[in-house]
Amino acid sequence: KNQVEQSPQSxxxxxxxxxxxxxxxxxxxxxxLRWYKQDTGRGPVSLTIMTFSENTKSNGRYxxxxxxxxxQSSLHITASQxxxxxxxxxxxxxxxxxTYKYIFGTGTRLKVLA
Amino acid sequence: xxxxxxxxxxxxxxxxQEVTLRCKPISGHNSLFWYRQTxxxxxxxxxxxxNNVPIDDSGMPEDRFSAxxxxxxxxxxxxxxxxxxxxxxxxxxxSLLTGSLSTDTQYxxxxxxxxxx
Numbered sequence: 033k034n035q036v037e038q039s040p041q042s043x044x045x046x047x048x049x050x051x052x053x054x055x056x057x058x059x060x061x062x063x064x065l066r067w068y069k070q071d072t073g074r075g076p077v078s079l080t081i082m083t084f085s086e087n088t089k090s091n092g093r094y095x096x097x098x099x100x101x102x103x104q105s106s107l108h109i110t111a112s113q114x115x116x117x118x119x120x121x122x123x124x125x126x127x128x129x130x131t132y133k134y135i136f137g138t139g140t141r142l143k144v145l146a
Numbered sequence: 147x148x149x150x151x152x153x154x155x156x157x158x159x160x161x162x163q164e165v166t167l168r169c170k171p172i173s174g175h176n177s178l179f180w181y182r183q184t185x186x187x188x189x190x191x192x193x194x195x196x197n198n199v200p201i202d203d204s205g206m207p208e209d210r211f212s213a214x215x216x217x218x219x220x221x222x223x224x225x226x227x228x229x230x231x232x233x234x235x236x237x238x239x240x241s242l243l244t245g246s247l248s249t250d251t252q253y254x255x256x257x258x259x260x261x262x263x
Contacts, residue, residue: 064250075150075237075254076189121189125250131202132243132250134179138188 034059036124038137046145049112053140055105055122063125063132067096067107070119070139079107079120112144150255152238158261164226167258170219171240179252180213180223181237189237195221196243228262235259 036057045051057065064083068076080089080096082105088097093116095108109116122137151170159165171178179194193203195215206213210229215221225232239252 066251075239075257076252077254078251081251132194133202134191134194136189136191 034124034126034133034135036122036135036137038120038122038140040140041138042141042143044143044145045112047112047114051109051112051142053107053109053120053122053142055107055137057103057105057122057124057135057137059103059124059126059133059135061127062100062103063127065098065105066123066125067094067105068121068123070121072118076121109142112142114144114146117142117144150238150240150253152236152255152258154258155256156259156261158263159228160263161229162227163262164224165228165232165260165262167223167236167238167260169221169223169238169255171221171238172253173219175240175242175253176218177241177243177250178215178221179239179241180221181239181254182234183237183257184234192223225260228260230262233260233262 039054066081067079069079070076079094080091082098084100093110098105119139119141121139124135126133153168177196180192183189192205193213198215213223235257237254237257239254241250241252243250
C-alpha cells in the first residue's frame with residue numbers, strides 16, 4: 033500500500049535553533065518527492081522537489097535530502113525563524129498504470145518560539 | 147498572474163443543502179486538483195483533471211461529491227446533499243504537467259472553509 037509517514041507530528045523549538053523533519057514512504061514506483069510549507073489559514077507552498085537521482089537540494093535555510101534506497105527524506109531547517117512556524121507536508125508522486133498518484137503525509141507542525 | 151482563485155472563501159450551510167465550490171486555475175496550467183483538509187485526516191486529494199479530463203477520482207468520498215471542469219479556466223466541486231462531516235477546508239490547486247519529473251509544482255488557492263450545520 034502506498035503510504036507516506038512523517039515524524040514528528042509536532043515540534044517546538046527556540047528561534048535560532050536547527051531542526052530536522054522526517055518523511056518515510058512506501059510509494060512505488062517513485063517519481064518525485066516534494067516538501068510543502070503550509071502557514072495557518074493558507075494553502076501549501078512548495079519548498080523543494082526531489083527526483084530519484086537527487087540526494088540533496090537547498091532552498092535558502094531549507095535543505096532536503098533523499099535516500100531512494102531506504103525511501104527516506106528529511107527536511108532540515110537551519111537557524112529557525114518565527115516565520116518558520118507552519119505545517120510541513122511531504123508528498124510523494126508515484127505512477128500507477130500510467131496515472132500519477134499523489135500520496136500526502138499528515139504533516140509536521142513546527143512552532144518556533146522567541 | 148492572480149494565482150489560483152477560489153470562491154467562496156467561506157460557506158456555511160445546513161445539512162442537506164447543495165454546496166458548489168468554484169476554482170479558476172492559473173492561466174496556462176493544464177492540471178487542476180481538488181483537495182480536502184481536516185485536522186483529523188490532513189490533506190486529501192479528491193480528484194484531479196488533466197486537460198479538462200478527470201484522471202484520478204479515487205479520492206472522492208462518495209456519490210454526493212462531483213467535480214466538473216467544463217473548460218481550462220474553470221472547475222466546480224459540488225456536494226449534494228451536504229452533511230456535517232463534510233465540514234473542512236477545500237483547496238484547489240493547478241499545475242503544468244509536462245511529463246518531466248520535476249516540473250509539476252502545484253500552486254494552491256486560498257481555500258474555501260465549508261461548515262455544514
